[in-house]
Amino acid sequence: MQTPQHLDAKNGRIVNLDDLKTIAEQEALLKSQLKHRIFVCMGTACQSCQSADVLDSLTREVSTRGGQAECLVTPGGCQGNCAEAPLVVVEPGGQLYRGVAPGDAASVIDSLKTGPVKRLLCDTTAPFFTEQTRLVTEYRGLVNPERIEDYIAVGGYIGLLTAVTELTPDEVIQQVTRSGLRGRGGAGYPTGLKWSTVAKAVSEQKYVICNADEGDPGAFMNRSVLEDYPFRVLEGMAIAGYALGATQGYVYVRAEYPLAVKRIEKAIAGAQRHGLLGNNIANTQFSFHVEVRLGAGAFVCGEETALISSIEGGRGLPCPRPPYPAESGLWGHPTLINNVETYTNIAPIIRNGGDWFAKIGTEKSKGTKTFALSGRVKNTGLVEVPLGTTLRKIIFDIGGGVPEGHKFKAVQTGGPAGGCIPAEHLDAPIDYESLQSLGSFMGSGGMIVMDDTSCMVDVAKFFMDFCATESCGKCIPCRVGTVHMRDILNKITTGEASLEDLAQLEELCDMVKYTSLCGLGQGAPNPVLSTLRYFKDEYMAHIIDHLCPAGVCAGKGQDIRRPACVL
Amino acid sequence: MRVVTLSINGQHLSGRNDESVLQVARAHNIDIPTLCQLDGLSTWGGCRLCLVHVEGNNKLVPACVTNVFEGMVVQTESERLARYRRMIIEMLFSEGNHICSVCVSNGNCELQDAAQSQGIDHISLPYLYPERTVDASHDRFTFDPNRCVLCTRCVRVCDEVEGAHTWDVAGRGIKAHLITDLNQPWGESSSCTSCGKCVQVCPTGALFEKGKGAGEMVKKNEFLVYLEEMRQKRS
Ligand SMILES: Cc1cc2nc3c(=O)[nH]c(=O)nc-3n(C[C@H](O)[C@H](O)[C@H](O)COP(=O)(O)O)c2cc1C
Ligand code: SF4
Numbered sequence: 108m109q110t111p112q113h114l115d116a117k118n119g120r121i122v123n124l125d126d127l128k129t130i131a132e133q134e135a136l137l138k139s140q141l142k143h144r145i146f147v148c149m150g151t152a153c154q155s156c157q158s159a160d161v162l163d164s165l166t167r168e169v170s171t172r173g174g175q176a177e178c179l180v181t182p183g184g185c186q187g188n189c190a191e192a193p194l195v196v197v198e199p200g201g202q203l204y205r206g207v208a209p210g211d212a213a214s215v216i217d218s219l220k221t222g223p224v225k226r227l228l229c230d231t232t233a234p235f236f237t238e239q240t241r242l243v244t245e246y247r248g249l250v251n252p253e254r255i256e257d258y259i260a261v262g263g264y265i266g267l268l269t270a271v272t273e274l275t276p277d278e279v280i281q282q283v284t285r286s287g288l289r290g291r292g293g294a295g296y297p298t299g300l301k302w303s304t305v306a307k308a309v310s311e312q313k314y315v316i317c318n319a320d321e322g323d324p325g326a327f328m329n330r331s332v333l334e335d336y337p338f339r340v341l342e343g344m345a346i347a348g349y350a351l352g353a354t355q356g357y358v359y360v361r362a363e364y365p366l367a368v369k370r371i372e373k374a375i376a377g378a379q380r381h382g383l384l385g386n387n388i389a390n391t392q393f394s395f396h397v398e399v400r401l402g403a404g405a406f407v408c409g410e411e412t413a414l415i416s417s418i419e420g421g422r423g424l425p426c427p428r429p430p431y432p433a434e435s436g437l438w439g440h441p442t443l444i445n446n447v448e449t450y451t452n453i454a455p456i457i458r459n460g461g462d463w464f465a466k467i468g469t470e471k472s473k474g475t476k477t478f479a480l481s482g483r484v485k486n487t488g489l490v491e492v493p494l495g496t497t498l499r500k501i502i503f504d505i506g507g508g509v510p511e512g513h514k515f516k517a518v519q520t521g522g523p524a525g526g527c528i529p530a531e532h533l534d535a536p537i538d539y540e541s542l543q544s545l546g547s548f549m550g551s552g553g554m555i556v557m558d559d560t561s562c563m564v565d566v567a568k569f570f571m572d573f574c575a576t577e578s579c580g581k582c583i584p585c586r587v588g589t590v591h592m593r594d595i596l597n598k599i600t601t602g603e604a605s606l607e608d609l610a611q612l613e614e615l616c617d618m619v620k621y622t623s624l625c626g627l628g629q630g631a632p633n634p635v636l637s638t639l640r641y642f643k644d645e646y647m648a649h650i651i652d653h654l655c656p657a658g659v660c661a662g663k664g665q666d667i668r669r670p671a672c673v674l
Numbered sequence: 675m676r677v678v679t680l681s682i683n684g685q686h687l688s689g690r691n692d693e694s695v696l697q698v699a700r701a702h703n704i705d706i707p708t709l710c711q712l713d714g715l716s717t718w719g720g721c722r723l724c725l726v727h728v729e730g731n732n733k734l735v736p737a738c739v740t741n742v743f744e745g746m747v748v749q750t751e752s753e754r755l756a757r758y759r760r761m762i763i764e765m766l767f768s769e770g771n772h773i774c775s776v777c778v779s780n781g782n783c784e785l786q787d788a789a790q791s792q793g794i795d796h797i798s799l800p801y802l803y804p805e806r807t808v809d810a811s812h813d814r815f816t817f818d819p820n821r822c823v824l825c826t827r828c829v830r831v832c833d834e835v836e837g838a839h840t841w842d843v844a845g846r847g848i849k850a851h852l853i854t855d856l857n858q859p860w861g862e863s864s865s866c867t868s869c870g871k872c873v874q875v876c877p878t879g880a881l882f883e884k885g886k887g888a889g890e891m892v893k894k895n896e897f898l899v900y901l902e903e904m905r906q907k908r909s
């Protein structure tokens with residue numbers, strides 16, 4: 108794209124709202140000259156299904172037919188129904204094609220004249236699409252994640268430039284507080300409160316950290332958001348930097364997310380080029396720099412003090428709090444640490460005002476939440492709903508329910524520190540408090556659906572094994588306790604456990620929960636506690652009858668004990 | 675720094691607000707069990723033996739890393755704490771291979787002392803019997819990881835006091851273990867100054883002087899407090 112005249116004079120720097128408007132207008136003009144825009148998802152799931160080849164062949168098909176001037180083929184973002192990758196959207200019209208192969212290029216281009224390609228078409232009037240509220244995943248991936256102009260065209264950077272040129276840091280924090288936004292990293296700590304604590308701390312240096320470690324098994328919301336909206340994450344961080352008086356930010360992202368890393372690095376370079384990161388943003392005194400730090404993928408490095416230690420170059424070990432990072436964090440300086448999704452909500456809050464955000468959700472849990480819906484549901488993928496939506500709506504309307512002929516048993520939320528919620532609580536609203544009262548946890552948004560083919564003891568064992576492997580080993584209860592709990596669960600699933608073992612398991616759960624140093628150990632017993640709360644009969648069937656009702660630990664009706672050695 | 679008043683186990687006491695609950699308790703002869711904490715080293719907060727109740731806080735807090743504040747009400751003993759402390763020690767016994775009768779530190783071991791003070795004469799957790807290899811490559815000292823409780827006192831003294839940082843921990847969870855340098859045999863370490871501080875601060879028989887027989891290794895770690903005081907005076 109050509110750079111607008113007056114931006115040129117400033118070396119391409121974008122310094123005020125007018126500059127943004129100029130770019131947005133230019134983008135609108137470009138768009139109006141196009142008859143069609145075709146978005147090919149370039150997220151991890153679609154790329155692993157060769158969407159790059161699909162993009163190539165569509166581009167070639169258009170140029171062979173000489174249609175470049177009126178039809179743009181461009182990389183796009185996630186549509187949510189990742190199981191049907193690669194996904195392609197045709198605009199205008201919004202036809203969503205699934206499972207598109209490079210060989211389908213001709214049919215897709217033909218369809219621009221002759222009408223949709225029926226065999227590839229997804230029904231976008233299905234509840235999976237219509238029942239979602241997209242705030243974090245705004246514009247449903249219809250922006251090229253690597254082009255800052257695409258982001259600006261949909262309102263990007265209005266938040267940052269408004270904050271820096273028109274609001275005081277206090278006013279920014281006020282808006283965030285009014286919005287009622289709570290941390291999306293799991294615990295739901297009020298974001299405004301956290302920001303004002305860091306803002307009040309007196310220090311020459313403060314830091315802003317984006318937690319993109321995302322270690323929960325089955326969770327991929329943060330990855331998707333980073334891949335699709337890297338500029339928005341950076342914008343949120345920069346607004347935080349302005350509000351708190353911090354000049355340096357870090358995005359801590361696991362190296363297993365190569366595409367997210369590439370996108371965020373590209374976005375940093377792009378934002379710097381346009382003066383939206385770096386020195387004297389909007390020609391003011393405010394400077395803000397961001398660097399990427401790669402994690403090696405340990406789950407515990409998502410815990411804030413361990414993450415900080417990892418950035419400092421140390422082992423990823425948690426430290427006792429207090430002091431909280433807000434007081435003494437990275438290199439001993441006051442540090443704000445928020446989740447990817449928390450930052451993603453910031454720009455729209457500043458753009459539209461805190462009150463606008465506070466209208467969405469429930470009284471105590473505002474806004475929307477993304478969930479990685481997986482397991483035994485028809486429609487798996489990335490979904491976003493207002494907080495307060497019922498579990499039933501997500502699983503049965505959006506998710507389409509469990510596969511034919513099976514019965515819903517439980518839904519696991521909150522990752523390894525979460526719990527399993529049974530059918531009788533399906534009408535519970537999803538918010539921080541109600542999930543906790545049901546013995547589960549919001550977590551970062553993993554949601555695993557289980558039906559009558561899942562054994563709840565086996566599920567508990569899976570999560571305990573995960574915690575035992577991911578424990579950092581610093582404190583004794585978690586390091587040793589998780590291993591003993593896993594061993595007892597193992598004994599239960601092989602029919603070797605007694606009721607005394609069960610009693611010991613319960614005793615260990617209580618002890619590890621209340622004595623561990625960090626959230627990993629404190630949360631590790633939860634999957635056991637919640638399955639004991641709702642599915643004790645399954646534990647009993649294993650221990651007393653040596654049977655696995657779900658037929659997982661051995662076939663249905665078969666003895667789960669290992670057959671005696673025949674040699 | 676400010677002087678604050680607080681109560682521990684119903685006793686009204688005073689302390690400085692930069693002191694930990696543990697420091698104030700000890701100054702008044704109130705005993706709180708500890709293992710990873712050692713005067714003269716940075717705090718660690720890993721063993722969890724020193725957990726206590728603080729009124730108004732629904733979580734248990736580690737006395738070694740929690741500072742006192744005005745009006746604080748602390749309870750260091752309860753049936754629940756006793757149960758947890760017992761389990762922590764049982765976990766340590768189940769985790770390693772602690773055979774007291776043949777150990778150089780028999781009779782002079784902080785793990786043994788802790789077990790005795792909690793009235794532990796057997797454990798109800800199954801032994802894990804890990805396979806661990808002894809490192810006797812150093813001229814003067816031996817490291818027997820079977821007896822290691824991962825308190826990291828050796829790591830801290832080596833880094834913070836001796837300044838060598840020969841010791842560190844590798845691995846995660848139950849596989850976490852001590853290493854010297856980049857996981858080379860101790861005897862081949864190029865950073866080790868053979869000062870022996872690690873041996874003296876080790877609470878069990880995991881680190882000991884060569885030539886010591888069963889029950890003969892007595893550790894002396896009082897030098898740490900003295901060193902700390904001298905260094906503070908000089909600076
Ligand atoms: C074991 C463990 C793992 C965690 N992993 C993550 C993670 O992957 N991403 C995240 O944002 N927060 C994670 N957290 C929570 C962070 O410690 C921290 O509370 C969060 O990043 C704060 O951001 P928020 O206020 O925006 O939620 C984890 C916590 C624990 C105890
Ligand atoms: S609870 Fe587990 S992960 Fe957390 S500090 Fe203790 S050992 Fe490490």
Ligand code: FES
Binds near residue numbers: 709710718719739
């Ligand atoms: S002495 Fe306090 S945690 Fe070890």
